[in-house]
Amino acid sequence: MLKIGITGGIGVGKSVVCRMFALLGIPVYDADTRAKWVMRYDEALKQELTAAFGPEAYTPDGELNRIYLAQAAFHNPENLKLLNSLVHPHVGKDFTDWVESNQTAPYIVKEAALMYESEAWRQMDEIIAVFAPMEVRIKRLLQRDPHRTQQDIEAIISKQLKEEDKMARAQHVIYNDDQQLLIPQVLQLHEGFLAKVKGVE
Structure with missing residues (x-):
């Protein structure tokens, strides 16, 4: 394939x-949409993000606190690098699993x-x-x-x-x-x- x-x-x-x-x-795999999904539902990644950026990374009901993370990451190059280093491997695995489920496509x-x-x-x-x-x-x-x-x-x-x-x-x-x-x-x-x-x- x-x-x-x-x-x-x-x-x-x-x-x-x-x-x-x-x-x-x-x-079609939309990496941006899937990254948001993985950040919301991948428990291992949620723990990593909480450890790196504090409990404010998620709201009390478990939703990703996008505004907080955006402010923490995009105004600080080191934080942005850290965020990407945590998220990208999990999205990479999600993509690999998705490819496996679409093996019949040309x-x-x-x-x-x-x-x-x-x-x-x-x-x-x-x-x-x-x-x-x-x-x-x-x-x-x-x-x-x-x-x-x-x-x-x-x-x-x-x-x-x-x-x-x-x-x-x-x-x-x-x-x-x-x-x-x-x-x-x-x-x-x-x-x-x-x-x-x-x-x-």
């Missing part, structure tokens, strides 16, 4: 691309913004980088998240790996720049992956 990673910075449209692969019948897709930062790319056979120009990303994010300012968005983007680096390291690039059609790009990659799987078989 081929394992295809999809990455790109905030606002490039990774989720839209992944929905297209899902419509083609390809299982290939699977994993969506992860931090594909390179978390070293998750090492589990993938090929990587797709989704690209959109900065001004397009900012416009999308201001529409999607009206509570955020342009300064907030630029601060988030500045902390992510540069798009040029992601594109240089990826085997494929999808341009979601509101100029080029997405569907033909996704279909071409889909057909190529299917052909590659059949060639292996």
Whole structure:
């Protein structure tokens, strides 16, 4: 089974691309959504996070205290590094279990913004980088998240790996720049992956 990673910075449209692969019948693993689930329900990780960040990491009813953790981690590089070092191994195991449950698929897709930062790319056979120009990303994010300012968005983007680096390291690039059609790009990659799987078989 081929394992295809999809990455790109905030606002490039990774989720839209992944929905297209899902419509083609390809299982999609959303690392961000699964990370939130694992942080809520993985008892071992909950103990590790509580030990590292204090009992405030979770609310009294067991929910993840996202605001507290975000403030603790994102304004302190060492805390952010610690948080990632605790969460990523558990999400990695969750992904491995998920792959095992999708063995009948010709290939699977994993969506992860931090594909390179978390070293998750090492589990993938090929990587797709989704690209959109900065001004397009900012416009999308201001529409999607009206509570955020342009300064907030630029601060988030500045902390992510540069798009040029992601594109240089990826085997494929999808341009979601509101100029080029997405569907033909996704279909071409889909057909190529299917052909590659059949060639292996």
